[in-house]
Amino acid sequence: MVTIPTRLTKFFDIQHPIISAPMALAAGGALAGAVSRAGGLGLLGGAYAVDDWIETQWREAGNADIGCGFITWKLKQALVEQPDLLDQVLARKPKALFLSFDDPHPLSNTIRDAGVPLVVQVQTLRDAKRAMDCGADVIVAQGAEGGGHGERRATMTIVPEVADEVARTNSNAILCAAGGIADGRGLAAALMLGAEGVVMGSRLWASEEAIVHPAMLEAAITATGDDTIRSSVMDIARTLEWPDRYTARVLKNAFTERWHDDLDGLIANAEAESTRWKQAWVDGEVTTANTFVGEATGMISGVRPAANLIEETVMQASALLKRYA
Ligand SMILES: Cc1cc2nc3c(=O)[nH]c(=O)nc-3n(C[C@H](O)[C@H](O)[C@H](O)COP(=O)(O)O)c2cc1C
Numbered sequence: 001m002v003t004i005p006t007r008l009t010k011f012f013d014i015q016h017p018i019i020s021a022p023m024a025l026a027a028g029g030a031l032a033g034a035v036s037r038a039g040g041l042g043l044l045g046g047a048y049a050v051d052d053w054i055e056t057q058w059r060e061a062g063n064a065d066i067g068c069g070f071i072t073w074k075l076k077q078a079l080v081e082q083p084d085l086l087d088q089v090l091a092r093k094p095k096a097l098f099l100s101f102d103d104p105h106p107l108s109n110t111i112r113d114a115g116v117p118l119v120v121q122v123q124t125l126r127d128a129k130r131a132m133d134c135g136a137d138v139i140v141a142q143g144a145e146g147g148g149h150g151e152r153r154a155t156m157t158i159v160p161e162v163a164d165e166v167a168r169t170n171s172n173a174i175l176c177a178a179g180g181i182a183d184g185r186g187l188a189a190a191l192m193l194g195a196e197g198v199v200m201g202s203r204l205w206a207s208e209e210a211i212v213h214p215a216m217l218e219a220a221i222t223a224t225g226d227d228t229i230r231s232s233v234m235d236i237a238r239t240l241e242w243p244d245r246y247t248a249r250v251l252k253n254a255f256t257e258r259w260h261d262d263l264d265g266l267i268a269n270a271e272a273e274s275t276r277w278k279q280a281w282v283d284g285e286v287t288t289a290n291t292f293v294g295e296a297t298g299m300i301s302g303v304r305p306a307a308n309l310i311e312e313t314v315m316q317a318s319a320l321l322k323r324y325a
Helices: 007-012 029-037 051-060 072-081 085-091 107-113 125-133 155-168 184-192 214-222 233-237 254-259 263-268 270-283 295-299 306-323
Strands: 018-020 043-045 067-071 097-100 118-122 138-142 148-150 174-178 198-200 228-231 247-251
Touching (some): 007 174, 018 029, 018 306, 029 043, 029 051, 029 306, 043 051, 067 072, 085 107, 107 118, 118 125, 125 138, 125 155, 184 306, 233 270, 254 263, 254 270, 263 270
Parallel strands (some): 043 067, 067 097, 118 138
Antiparallel strands (some): 228 247
């Protein structure tokens, strides 16, 4: 088996420096389990912290060694109603707990006290410094090319900038890159930028194991990277209170065309538009509900088994790294 050993693979005792993104609703137990069994680190998309979803999906992963991701601000809110939620997940001894979006404090203390490796995804250098202060074992520098929520910085610059900061502060933190990495070219590039591994979202979203409506997969296969947009209209439609700094990358459609530049108008029509969007999501009606996928959609040509994607990515990266050695 071709492997690319890095500090990430050593730290987690895995074969490949690839983490599957904890994608809300899409990254269930089947995907997380498949990625871990293929030698990467598979994560559940615990996202909006719905307790029984996590439990069911953990069972779906079988005996695979998986971790779990949460949206930090949402987990903080959820803990008010369900104070045991994080402890219950930590009691499962996840391979890693992944936090993204908002200050990881004080959750970071609880996670570290439980002896569970902490992965923090960041969108700015400032947040990377804060993640190091929180004692994150792994920092993921996320570029705006990525699918789902994120911010403004590009992968190409945020990764080396954070790599320099990690080196300067002599942190033991291990850096990973996220945003636009969909094959071996992306993995090799991320390693050259100073990362020791990657988080892959969009490409694994289009895998046989992910939980995605077939019409959305079809839309992503047909789309190119030109067809995506970062917007907040989906969060208004879903009545989710995302902090203003974060937008999500999705495929443009009639809904974003209508409302992206008229958020006040959307808010004024929120009830009807929200009902319409949510029904379209269930129906896979992609001109109204948005397909959550990044610019890497232009590199998605079909739905494949996750293990296959991981293996091919590593083989391609390994060949490229040798060629330019
Ligand atoms: C469908 C989808 C859902 C996502 N949901 C989450 C999430 O719930 N929590 C999170 O931390 N990141 C989430 N992300 C972002 C990923 O963590 C990651 O940064 C991103 O997918 C990397 O870029 P890529 O999509 O180009 O691979 C999501 C991404 C996608 C595509």
